[in-house]
Amino acid sequence: MSLFRKNMFSYKQAKGKARLGALRTNHGTLQTPFFMPDATRASVRGVSGTDMQTSGVEALVVNTYHLMLQPGSSYIRDVLGVHAFMGWDRPILSDSGGYQVYSLIHKNPDLGRITEKGAEFRSVLDGSKHTLTPERAIEIQFDLGVDMMVCLDDPRPNDASEKDLSDAVSRTFRFAERCRKEYDRQLSIRGIEDEDRPLLFGVIQGGPIADLRKEAVAGLTAFGFDGYGFGGRHIDSDGVFLEEVLKAAVEGIPPSAPRFGLGIGTPHDIVRCFEQGWDMFDCVIPTREGRHGRLFVWNHEGVGGENLAEGNFYATLNIQNERYKNDMTRVEEACDCTLCANHTRAYLRHLFRIGDPLALRLATIHNLRFYARLIAVLRSMSE
RNA sequence: GGGUAGGUGGUGGAGUGGUCUAUCACAUCUGACUGUAAAUCAGACGACUUCGGUCUUCGGGGGUUCGAAUCCCUCCCUACCCA
Numbered sequence: 059m060s061l062f063r064k065n066m067f068s069y070k071q072a073k074g075k076a077r078l079g080a081l082r083t084n085h086g087t088l089q090t091p092f093f094m095p096d097a098t099r100a101s102v103r104g105v106s107g108t109d110m111q112t113s114g115v116e117a118l119v120v121n122t123y124h125l126m127l128q129p130g131s132s133y134i135r136d137v138l139g140v141h142a143f144m145g146w147d148r149p150i151l152s153d154s155g156g157y158q159v160y161s162l163i164h165k166n167p168d169l170g171r172i173t174e175k176g177a178e179f180r181s182v183l184d185g186s187k188h189t190l191t192p193e194r195a196i197e198i199q200f201d202l203g204v205d206m207m208v209c210l211d212d213p214r215p216n217d218a219s220e221k222d223l224s225d226a227v228s229r230t231f232r233f234a235e236r237c238r239k240e241y242d243r244q245l246s247i248r249g250i251e252d253e254d255r256p257l258l259f260g261v262i263q264g265g266p267i268a269d270l271r272k273e274a275v276a277g278l279t280a281f282g283f284d285g286y287g288f289g290g291r292h293i294d295s296d297g298v299f300l301e302e303v304l305k306a307a308v309e310g311i312p313p314s315a316p317r318f319g320l321g322i323g324t325p326h327d328i329v330r331c332f333e334q335g336w337d338m339f340d341c342v343i344p345t346r347e348g349r350h351g352r353l354f355v356w357n358h359e360g361v362g363g364e365n366l367a368e369g370n371f372y373a374t375l376n377i378q379n380e381r382y383k384n385d386m387t388r389v390e391e392a393c394d395c396t397l398c399a400n401h402t403r404a405y406l407r408h409l410f411r412i413g414d415p416l417a418l419r420l421a422t423i424h425n426l427r428f429y430a431r432l433i434a435v436l437r438s439m440s441e
Numbered sequence: 442g443g444g445u446a447g448g449u450g451g452u453g454g455a456g457u458g459g460u461c462u463a464u465c466a467c468a469u470c471u472g473a474c475u476g477u478a479a480a481u482c483a484g485a486c487g488a489c490u491u492c493g494g495u496c497u498u499c500g501g502g503g504g505u506u507c508g509a510a511u512c513c514c515u516c517c518c519u520a521c522c523c524a
Binding site: 096098099103104119121124151153154156157158160161162165166169182183208211213261287288289290291292293297318319320321322323324327339340341342343345346347349350351352376378379380410413415417418 | 469470471472473474475476477478479480481482
């Protein structure tokens with residue numbers, strides 16, 4: 059019983075393998091490709107919903123693990139869902155907490171362990187124990203009331219042994235089966251009609267080994283999910299984009315399903331994934347790096363496009379550098395964001411220097427606007 | 442005029458005979474950041490360097506000592522108290 063809803067996703071082939079699509083969700087239709095900033099704890103740090111809408115943000119990602127800890131999924135359920143809680147009425151996707159198996163547990167074994175039962179976390183907030191089973195992850199995501207949810211997965215570091223990576227694929231598949239079973243059960247318990255159900259994404263594991271990725275895709279697609287996400291990490295330990303691995307994965311996914319590159323990525327990574335046929339993305343880069351004073355700017359005004367694939371269409375500047383002390387130009391003259399419309403580089407640098415929270419907000423807004431403009435370019439170029 | 446306490450690298454402030462170019466913090470400079478333990482983290486921060494070192498620093502000057510930021514003399518300066 060494959061998940062399939064008529065008119066949920068449609069697309070037309072664009073340049074090469076890239077495609078332009080439309081994904082229907084309970085909070086509106088999203089044009090693909092699209093990029094979602096991470097509002098991990100139901101907040102894109104430092105910016106308001108209005109800031110995000112003005113910047114061109116169309117959808118957000120929240121996190122099951124972090125919201126489970128604070129303020130708690132039942133709390134969010136009781137306040138009628140994360141949309142109402144945040145005051146954001148556009149699409150929201152929740153990540154399953156699977157990434158925290160990697161970012162917390164694998165990077166620091168003191169913070170928990172992953173077993174066949176699920177992920178046992180030692181809370182990063184107060185040390186308390188929390189077990190996130192596949193079933194629990196799905197239940198929480200229903201409590202959150204999101205539009206798109208993700209199966210709990212078991213990502214491993216890319217330098218893990220082949221056996222380890224293979225185990226991660228098979229366990230992620232078993233988790234996916236359990237997630238799907240619980241998903242159906244929740245739909246039934248909550249009396250949710252097919253037309254109103256959130257979309258469920260399976261996650262492709264396999265590390266940097268293309269054959270494992272193919273195997274993962276084959277298993278998941280045979281089982282059937284609304285969409286498929288590329289999990290784990292899409293870069294090697296040196297930050298090099300795993301072009302062939304992404305390609306191996308995307309080729310096995312039926313074109314009728316949306317393809318989600320989890321945690322992707324830099325502007326260049328997004329372009330390359332889009333050209334391979336990936337449709338949706340999320341990443342902390344624009345927001346985190348913005349808060350750290352790194353601003354994205356186009357290399358050329360008017361934005362050509364010939365150089366998109368080479369990745370030299372943009373540059374970054376560290377606004378805190380001394381060279382901007384007397385720089386009275388805009389971060390980017392051609393940008394229409396709140397920062398570029400009103401303030402100089404020198405002023406933004408000053409705001410960072412004095413530690414004013416406004417610096418974080420303005421830098422984040424600019425980077426979100428940059429990403430939105432990148433997506434707009436991809437959409438227009440491919441027609 | 443008398444007394445007391447002090448003067449350490451951009452700042453604050455440790456050190457009180459050798460392991461001191463001198464802890465630490467801040468400031469400054471630079472870098473990193475990819476499904477957010479991240480308004481975080483890392484490196485540099487006297488000069489020169491063939492990167493192995495070399496030279497110059499702890500208010501100024503002089504002295505004791507094999508050796509001084511550390512002890513002594515002297516001068517200068519600062520803060521507070523008393524006249």
